[in-house]
Amino acid sequence: MSRIPPGLLYLTIYNTSLRPASLTSPDDEDAEEQAQILFYTARERAVSRDRMLRQVGLAKALVNFSDMFNSEQACENVHSQTRRMITIETEPDYWIHACIELAKTPRSAPSKRKGKAKEKAKSGESPAQEQIYECHDSSVHDVALRSHIMRGYDDFKLIHGSFTSILTSLGQQALELQLERFFTVWAWRWDIEQHTDFSADLGSSLHPMAPSLVPIVDDFAKVLLDEMSVFVLEPPYVIPPTTLTSRQLPPSLLRHVISRIPPAVVAQPVAPPDPPVEQATRDSAVAPASITSRGLDPSIVAQVTQKSVESAALSSFVTMSSVTRAMDPRQLKWGWPGYLTFGKGTATKAPDVPPSPADPQTSESASTAESGSSETFEIEVRDGHLDVPEQRKSIDVDRESLQEALYTPQHLSPNLSIAGLPAEEEEKPDEESPKADEVEAPNQEVPADRDDAQAISPAFSVMHKSLDVDVAEKSPPVSPAPTLRPSTIHLANSADLLVTRRRRVWQFTSDGLTVVFLSDVEGHEPSELIPRSMKMVDYLREESNRQQTKAASEKSMLPSATNILQPQSAHVLAVNGYTVSSSRPLPKNSEQLYHAKQMFQSDHDVSEVFSRGQNPQHWHVAKRRLEIIDQPDQAQVYMEIARKESNLTDVDNEVAAVVRSFVEQDDGRGLLVEL
Template sequence: MSKLPPALLYLTIYNPTLKPTAPIADDDEDAEEQAHILFYTARERAVSRDRMLRQIGLAKALINFADMLAPEDVCENVHSQSRRMVMLSPEPGFWMHACVELAKSPRQSPSSKGKKGKDKDKDKGKEPEPEVVYDYHDGSVQDEYLRSHLLRGYEQFKLLHGSFASVLGTLGQQALELQLERFFTVWAWRWDLEEDSDFGKHLGLSLHPLHRAIQDALDKFASQIPQPSEAAPFLLAPPHFVPSTFYTRSSLVSSLPLFILSRIPPPPQLTFAPPNAPQIYVPPHEDDTKPMVDRFANTTMTATRDAMEATGSAFVALGNSMDVRKWNWPGYLTFGKGARKSGPASPEKTERGLHDGDPETDAAYRAAESATELAHRFDGELHVRIDTESLHDAMSSIGVAPRSRAASFSDDLAARSAERFTPSPPPDGALPDASHLTPSADPSSSAAVDPDALPPSLSHSISSQPPSQPPSCSPPPPTFFTYPVFIAPREDPQRTARRQLLYLVREQLAVAFLAPVNAEHSDEDLASLHAAVAALLTDVQDLIAENKVNESLELYSATKILQPKDKHIIITENGTTLASPGFTSRSEHLYNGEQLITEMDALEVFSRTQGPQHWHIARRERACSVYMEISRKETSLTDVDNELAGVVRRFREL
């Protein structure tokens, strides 16, 4: 039977030192306990107050009981047959508590094993069906992973809003509860405990394989920034990370690069586009809805391409032997207007210039009109460029209408798009000026358009001088994006202060740094910094391209191709990782090895599975920790130790 993955049951944040802010009723005995709760969310949509207080009260009791037995140790994890409870105190007085259900597999109930099919039918109306019994998988969830993920969520919240104590002291308890509700509700239910439990992601940010060469170029750029120690620049090449030497000396945590990684758009997908398809450009956006804007653009491009492809190619294959007016279009190209019935030409049809008995004309016109109506559904964020010449050629090649009429209709589309998609002026420094992307009329053209030959709904927007040449659709030059973040000094992690983050994204590469405190940048300073960042990104792109060429020229023998690859990952003293290509692992042996060498002061841990006979190794070195998986058969302990020593030696030679 299918295995159900682990799942979050509930998550809460509380502070036992808080007091009620409103008067307490005499009969309300739980008002003080309820005042401790700052945030609560559960898998059930609605949870009673009594159940909420019981769950949080159990966590408080476990922490207090462990403190009585061992004051120097804090209760962090509690195991049961089906659940894992994690308690984390990111700040003094504040606690984060999560309860997770283990992965489980349903099995047949013992009471129903002895019954056969006929007996089940007889007893079907007499006895209720037995409850489903589950077998829980103890190794499906690791304590270290749960704690690190909760801590990562806290660091993300502190980066965007400030520490719990700072928000409580400056804005009050109600504002803190509101910010926790907005952030952690979304964060908690995006948490996929099975997919996000990769051991490499758990350890930290992955260094780029060319991080040494890239770091030299990054340090050279950092020398051009005022106060580079406070700016702490770094570079991102998803999913890899390259810090500068100033970043490694700063108090910045991994939440800042992770935040920038979430704002880098995914690489574009290569799809077939007909030559007559319009091009859509989405300028960079600065708010949190950028992924949604990207999806909006992809949806618009796909639907518009479908309509234009139908105009230019689909109806050509039909020939003159089929009457498409007799087809019942169930809203596919009508967008809610309903299908048109075939019959004699109506006055409206004659006014539009459509020919009675010409199915290609009617269908092509409807397809182009649907594409225009689809474009009007979106706001000024999207800029549409319609290739009028290609649209004219496509319509005239199938005999849609006379040349003047087809040209005026295509020009109408361009003019309507220019009117509907002219962007509003952006705030200063927020977005680049993309007004030159909007199609406009060419003053040098002297061709006149007859408004009487156009539909009444479109004739009012036609200029007397339509564009004769399509404008260029080159994207505007990139500019810095800014975002306010909260940074805390190393000596006082709870005293967060607001800083300005500047970053630039180009083709899956991003460079980010913090603006100096109390420093004002002139336009000349920003222009020089922008030129330096552009040169840095060009150098990094050349390094990555050269490395790909060298990898493609490397020869592989049949033994290397067929032999299972050994996987390893090294965590450095700066908290970053350097892994072998394609490292992915969710092995509980690696998690156990990490716990033994970090908490039990073990030097090395070797473990071997009985099924596929794989080796799992964890070793603590002087300036790093190494974790390795060897999946080759008939590998002895000596061979494993030699492979591990070779990995450590190559890392020190970097």
């Protein structure tokens, strides 16, 4: 049977101290109850007013009932056979109440009920088809639900401020509007099974090489003003300075900055557009006369003309075959094969261009091109292929003259090779050929009605464009200068968590690292710090690469078979609001570790929790009050040991080894402890 995952039924936020703004009847209790509801959303699109008041009234009754037994600790969660109800007091008199439906699997009805259904069918009554579900109580955990709800509250508080500050400064209507805009989207994006990350609930992930990278950030932080702070992100890791405490750098701020990091954009080379077929054909036809008018060798003119016409005809034929299927056949001009021309052929003749009087070779070249026009420009299409006479391939080309004719100092660099010449001739030019500065430019006269772009040969223009594309592809892409992306947040003061202050965040990303500046709203834009920040990023990347090379050299020795076959353990160490995890991450929805964390929250006398599963037989250990910092309560370690042959003593020794390795990694500098 298909399993139905757990889901949110409804979510509400209310304040028990609010009263109706307008005067109401003393007997109208529903108006007073409704005035206390600031936000409500449910799985059903439309919910009646009475149902909403009953659900919120139930949450209030549970809190009041538990307050009779323990006034210091209110009701946090209520379990039923199919649901979980979570109630959190985020601020004084402000409550967030969520009802979650457990995961369930449909099952078939028992045989007795089937017999009753048959009896009802015989008597003519229609049996009620009631589906029975088997609920999974372990599908969700209270600590995970509370952690995710508090994450949503922290994100709202970072963007808009605390509930108390908004109500005091803007009023109840503005608070309801902001809650509606934020929590409606947040609630229905909440995937309860997927958004359970045990390590994320303990604090911000510290960079694995923080002992080596934190001093670099500290040196950069010394040049900043007193009201400005800086930290570096390499998602999901953070590299904070020692002057920035975890209270000033909450996990919600890191999530906000990571969400604003632009994705990496890779510039793709753009190919030049192909010239239109008609324009290419026209330019190819004009090419022989224009080149001849410049006083070139007739043999060169013949070869350039032949290549230009062949390329133009080939592009025309290929374009015609791919386009005619999507066009109206009545509007096309078909190029018929040679055997359907009735002896007239498909000769293409270059237009007549008046010879230049300044060039004595013009008439001779023009007559040569005209005499060979019927042979040079004849192209036949047979069986879908171009038929080019073989005699064109035997034309001798004076490569030295061609190179000299096509050389243009103002458009083509001497370092660039001429397309179509062999590599030997490009790298080793003829020693007898004159130098570029000794070659006298021929006396060229261009008609007044043509501009310089039209006077240049089309073959040379295409070649020059291809050279530009090759150079662009070979040159490395120039990365744009990083730009600062500003945003406004609200951070709580260290003395009072309900009082938030607006701060300005400036961030930019370079080489995979994001540098973030925290300043006052009235502060100026730290654009002048970008060059220094870029140097700091380079230092961080160099140090990170050096540490990675060092770690790789230390692990270059072949591991033993025991280390290869032995399953690796996973742990996370939380110190002062930051976490250091192993290479193998902890399971996201570890039920044993959540139980240990819940015991730490409910009973302050518990400092160690050991548990072992049945299938698989993994050890789960949780310890707190570690004597590695001045405040032992701010240090915890959670570990999963995947070795069933280990006993309790071995497990305790392995946890002690993890804590000892953390202290040795600091190299006695106390950087991680100060954080």
